[in-house]
Amino acid sequence: MNDSFNLQVPKFENPFERNDHLSDLEKYISDKLREDGFCVIDFPEENIEDLTNNLIKKLTKYFINKSSNKELEPGQRLQDAFQVEEVKKIASNTTITDLLTKVYGRRAFPFQTLNFSSGTQQGAHSDHIHFDSIPQRFMAGVWLALEDIDEENGAIFYYPGSHKWPALYNSEVEGNLTDGIVTLQNRFTDAWEAYAKFYGVEKQYFHAKKGQCLIWSSNLVHGGGRHINTKRTRWSQVTHYYFDECAYYTPLLSSPHTGIYYWRNIKDLITGKAKSNVVNGIDVSERTVSLSSEGFNPKRYLELNPDVKEAGVDPYRHFLEFGVKENRRFS
Template structure:
């Protein structure tokens, strides 16, 4: 009897994967989750998976979604074929390597070569991962045949009069083309390859012209635990050259430590936020000089894009020709199974976290905060820090979403590209 399948991951407290018998595709396979050698839950793999059907794997009804036992670390769980007792490929606990235990994006894991070997990546896939690991960014070309139509619709559909003449944030609820560009399957697949877990688009920025923004790191604006599970994707909706305000970036800067305000002796104080941000950007310039980093420009054709890591130093170059536009779209992504916060208005060492309320661009549903199988911020968690136990209405100002705070409009100027 030949069994096959995969454990895709543990996302928001649910184990996802698939299992089937290729020689008897009409049958449904039973799987079992074990913790510390004991059976804890069984389930039948019979959920519809269009991706499996699309790859010619039977009728596609081989998926499973199993709630994970609460409070158990992922590496203590094993997912097995119930009939044979063999671990399903990708199972968490079986022969788990040190590289796999490190909660870091695949391409930013210092043991990335071990992961490449363990995961059986193709030469092409391994090359992409290594390039992103080395540079902190990766250029690509959109191949979706609907791209030109989507790009035109995204430009025409955005209400540019509602912006500052530069950009419109989160047009995706009103403009379907913006939402679809943010969730292109080929981009989502690329991000999962680079990060080792599914991506979740949470913010879009539609640009009419370049921002000329000073060099910065997204890690100050969007951060996660486990760390570095955030990235940006920029897609050119028209050609970009040296004269209409291209992006610039510093290859390799993503490998530097992630610094926040506390590292500079500063607090996430709203009254000082602009001054703090200037000090932070000055620090980045000092790092660029100290490490001998060299700036590169992202010169792009329509339909080309770039993925960059959360800690890559980047910004916007000057606009030399003021008569030209630079239509483009940026999407920011989190990754499943993480907790998120805004370092610019948080003080982790004082246990003050600004946890933003974000929605999944694909569905409009809120994005939860998780650490493995544990939800972060549940009101009934007596063992969590007090700032996380407080219900939303009672949380201190520092733990409320930016959208609920008067300073939110001032913060937006720091988040452009």
């Protein structure tokens, strides 16, 4: 192969890349992501105990318990709480961003954080349908356990090797943008569960120790187990990372086979600067598709979601970054 040719895929999955220059940890992460789609490491923070304890104290006020018996409400989340010092410190951890940069071959940057006090109980899903890129698969998730987590308080599950299953789009699950978000997401879940049954892959649960983190590639199928004991918390933070020199979009709201892409308005949470959507050096941001052309009514969305209206945020942006994954009504 010509030495000047660079295959535009994540470095860890590029068969033409040499990895003899990688450290032992970088090689471990590369090998695990390539073979299993995920890996587990200790979060690289010297004062992890103080960091996690302080973060939990600061975030507790944002989460609601059932008033009658102080039980948790599973599924609550807090997005992009970057004003909280510890959230930002976790997301911008230089060792993590450096590791991802080495393993993927492009500079990694955090673009979204989600904090949880309880289990999500979320069905099987792949981040790919929410966060994709061109070139494909330049996205990673890093989930950090802020306390011990087991089968009683909503452990994460995943299907090992599922990142090698086909990257599904709306066209593959007979989905149209007019079908509605819930219908579309259910079709993807049905497809992934069918693949798991066909390949004989059993879910595995991550019983995490405080301070452990799970790194996964964009197409790994994963979800949240039942939060059985709702008197126990399940504090955690997930940070989603993109990589430089890509275009960033949401397949769930796109129709690539008809030329419709919903480009995301991404901000690098470290620098605070907006990222351009670039494909091979060409900025494609001006090709943004308006949600209004696909049945999205911003006024109706605010009427149906008064908390969004009260927050004074842009309905388009909120729906794309938050409402989609929460199955919020929009029409």
